[in-house]
Amino acid sequence: MLKYALKRILLAMVSVFVIMAIAFFSMNAIPGGPFAKEKAPEPAVQAVLEKRFNLDKPVMEQFFLYISNIFQGDFGISLKTGREISTTIFESFSISAKLGGYSILIALIMGLILGSTAALTRNKWPDQLIVFFTTLSVGMPSFVLGTLLLLVFSLILKVVPAWSIENQNYVLPIIALSLYPTAHITRLTKSSLLDVFGQDYIRTARAKGVPRIKVIVKHALRNALIPVITYIGPLTAYSLTGSMVIETIFTIGGLGTKFVTGITNQDYPMIMGTTIFLAILMVIMTLISDLLYRAVDPRISFD
Amino acid sequence: MNDTPLLQVKNLSTSFPTEQGVVHAVNGISFNLDIGNTLGIVGESGSGKSVTAYSILRILTDPGRITGGEIYFKGENILNYSEKEMYDFRGKKISIIFQDPMTSLNPVYTVGNQITEAILLHTDRNKKEANERALNLLELVGVNDPQKRLKQYPHELSGGMRQRVMIAIALACEPDILIADEPTTALDVTIQAQILELMQELQKKLGMAIIMITHDLGVIAEMCNEIIVMYAGRICERGTADEIFYNPCHSYTKGLLRSLPKFTKDREKLIPISGTPIDLLNMPKGCAFAPRCKDAMQICLSELPKEIPINDFHLASCWMNVKKVYDEVKEGRKNG
Numbered sequence: 001m002l003k004y005a006l007k008r009i010l011l012a013m014v015s016v017f018v019i020m021a022i023a024f025f026s027m028n029a030i031p032g033g034p035f036a037k038e039k040a041p042e043p044a045v046q047a048v049l050e051k052r053f054n055l056d057k058p059v060m061e062q063f064f065l066y067i068s069n070i071f072q073g074d075f076g077i078s079l080k081t082g083r084e085i086s087t088t089i090f091e092s093f094s095i096s097a098k099l100g101g102y103s104i105l106i107a108l109i110m111g112l113i114l115g116s117t118a119a120l121t122r123n124k125w126p127d128q129l130i131v132f133f134t135t136l137s138v139g140m141p142s143f144v145l146g147t148l149l150l151l152v153f154s155l156i157l158k159v160v161p162a163w164s165i166e167n168q169n170y171v172l173p174i175i176a177l178s179l180y181p182t183a184h185i186t187r188l189t190k191s192s193l194l195d196v197f198g199q200d201y202i203r204t205a206r207a208k209g210v211p212r213i214k215v216i217v218k219h220a221l222r223n224a225l226i227p228v229i230t231y232i233g234p235l236t237a238y239s240l241t242g243s244m245v246i247e248t249i250f251t252i253g254g255l256g257t258k259f260v261t262g263i264t265n266q267d268y269p270m271i272m273g274t275t276i277f278l279a280i281l282m283v284i285m286t287l288i289s290d291l292l293y294r295a296v297d298p299r300i301s302f303d
Numbered sequence: 304m305n306d307t308p309l310l311q312v313k314n315l316s317t318s319f320p321t322e323q324g325v326v327h328a329v330n331g332i333s334f335n336l337d338i339g340n341t342l343g344i345v346g347e348s349g350s351g352k353s354v355t356a357y358s359i360l361r362i363l364t365d366p367g368r369i370t371g372g373e374i375y376f377k378g379e380n381i382l383n384y385s386e387k388e389m390y391d392f393r394g395k396k397i398s399i400i401f402q403d404p405m406t407s408l409n410p411v412y413t414v415g416n417q418i419t420e421a422i423l424l425h426t427d428r429n430k431k432e433a434n435e436r437a438l439n440l441l442e443l444v445g446v447n448d449p450q451k452r453l454k455q456y457p458h459e460l461s462g463g464m465r466q467r468v469m470i471a472i473a474l475a476c477e478p479d480i481l482i483a484d485e486p487t488t489a490l491d492v493t494i495q496a497q498i499l500e501l502m503q504e505l506q507k508k509l510g511m512a513i514i515m516i517t518h519d520l521g522v523i524a525e526m527c528n529e530i531i532v533m534y535a536g537r538i539c540e541r542g543t544a545d546e547i548f549y550n551p552c553h554s555y556t557k558g559l560l561r562s563l564p565k566f567t568k569d570r571e572k573l574i575p576i577s578g579t580p581i582d583l584l585n586m587p588k589g590c591a592f593a594p595r596c597k598d599a600m601q602i603c604l605s606e607l608p609k610e611i612p613i614n615d616f617h618l619a620s621c622w623m624n625v626k627k628v629y630d631e632v633k634e635g636r637k638n639g
Contacts, residue, residue, distance in 0.1 A: 200406040200407040201409040201410070203364070203401065204408065204469070205409065205420075206362045206393070207362050207393055207394060207399045207401075208393065208421045209391060209392065209421070209424055210390070210420065210424065211390050212386070219409055219412075222411050223409070223411055297411060299410055299456070299458050
């Protein structure tokens with residue numbers, strides 16, 4: 001177990017390094033630069049700035065300089081705002097974590113409840129209603145949904161205020177972000193539960209005299225959870241990328257927004273900082289989902 | 304002899320309504336089982352053997368429904384039991400072991416957990432006592448190193464071991480009847496013999512009755528004193544093992560026996576039963592076996608044969624037997 005975790009962490013560090021390299025070089029391959037804007041500064045000023053941020057050196061050298069800085073805990077400062085990248089990331093992450101965390105949690109809870117309900121009421125009206133809802137949610141892109149929610153609830157009905165720094169109301173963004181994964185987990189849970197219900201060991205449990213509720217919760221649900229747990233990894237990836245879109249629509253200044261504006265501004269340290277941060281987050285969540293997988297299914301071994 | 308049999312199945316019918324129509328899996332079968340006896344139910348796939356067993360425990364899967372008849376256990380009709388009363392009945396009064404031990408145990412719980420579950424459900428034992436009981440049970444069914452096995456998961460055991468664990472679960476609460484639904488079909492031959500031997504041994508020790516469901520006549524011959532032959536959800540012939548094997552009186556039973564290899568003659572050809580099993584969606588009016596029967600007469604197609612006694616230990620539902628009696632009488636008249 002510990003050996004496995006260590007091995008995975010070492011592998012994860014390799015992945016993060018590769019992601020870092022790819023991001024760094026492709027970022028530099030894009031024409032232009034952080035100071036090459038319409039209102040470009042005087043050539044002399046630009047030269048000084050580039051020298052200050054090592055941008056005058058060859059890309060390879062910049063890369064190694066950047067890495068050695070990271071190992072000293074220095075992620076640099078934003079070329080746009082001049083603030084420390086690490087502070088910016090942690091500030092904006094606290095907002096994004098709320099959005100993403102709640103969305104994942106809601107998606108998991110609602111997905112499991114709805115999925116189980118659909119499986120237990122197969123072909124009856126609750127199931128049909130849930131199937132309708134999931135088809136609709138899977139088919140609608142989150143940016144369309146986000147815009148619609150804003151339009152209906154904030155502008156027309158005025159029941160939920162739009163997000164602002166003073167009034168941080170997360171309801172609509174969370175709904176917009178969690179609807180797709182909720183639908184996905186619902187379908188996953190339903191199909192996997194139905195599959196499990198047909199298994200021989202469920203019949204064995206019933207033949208033993210196990211009450212129906214216990215058959216469902218103890219014998220069926222735990223087996224049905226296995227595919228849902230493997231989805232936690234991709235789910236995290238979804239809510240990370242999804243929150244970039246959602247945050248932009250709701251003008252929430254989270255990590256996603258920082259990432260997107262970082263790219264449009266070609267704010268190199270910001271792009272690198274957010275990329276590394278998200279990569280690490282992703283790797284950790286995948287590791288957690290793999291460990292959970294093992295905890296639920298004893299047939300998975302680490303060797 | 305006791306007046307009320309341990310188990311009495313009367314006119315049981317079970318069907319599965321599907322989109323294509325109603326599948327009549329079991330059509331009015333009746334039989335008795337006495338304390339300590341072994342009853343064999345033989346028949347090909349789809350003849351309703353397993354559905355009969357599941358009906359007795361009321362563990363049919365949707366959309367299966369018992370549509371008629373009564374099932375008396377010690378004189379009480381269990382079809383009148385509520386689902387809650389059934390929880391108490393299953394696994395305690397009647398237990399079942401299934402065909403495929405590879406899939407019949409829950410993969411995510413330990414062997415110990417699955418055995419003690421039944422004990423905790425049906426007895427007043429606490430966790431520790433249940434564990435001891437599970438340990439004894441594993442010893443009883445001949446599992447080596449039981450202490451270690453209790454903590455293992457099903458995938459860590461072989462097929463034979465798992466079937467032994469299944470038997471241990473079934474015997475956990477000392478049921479009156481053990482239903483064995485093709486218990487050896489999924490096992491290799493040497494293990495098959497071991498499992499059958501174990502079941503016979505346990506029956507002697509614990510005195511339970513066994514319903515042995517199989518399509519393997521060899522298993523039946525070894526285990527059972529009474530035999531029921533099923534075809535298309537009906538009983539076509541029943542009697543003692545000797546009667547069925549040496550004096551088969553239904554064309555289907557005769558066909559079954561002809562399709563068995565014998566070791567007395569060299570190079571004897573096996574004769575398969577021609578045709579395919581009956582479509583349970585469209586049951587014929589007459590005898591269900593008639594379309595495949597080479598002796599079928601006009602009446603076989605139009606009328607259902609009644610069960611008539613061949614002798615005190617033997618009943619068969621085949622028009623051929625009626626014809627035989629009729630011919631004998633006619634012959635007798637001619638001569639006399």
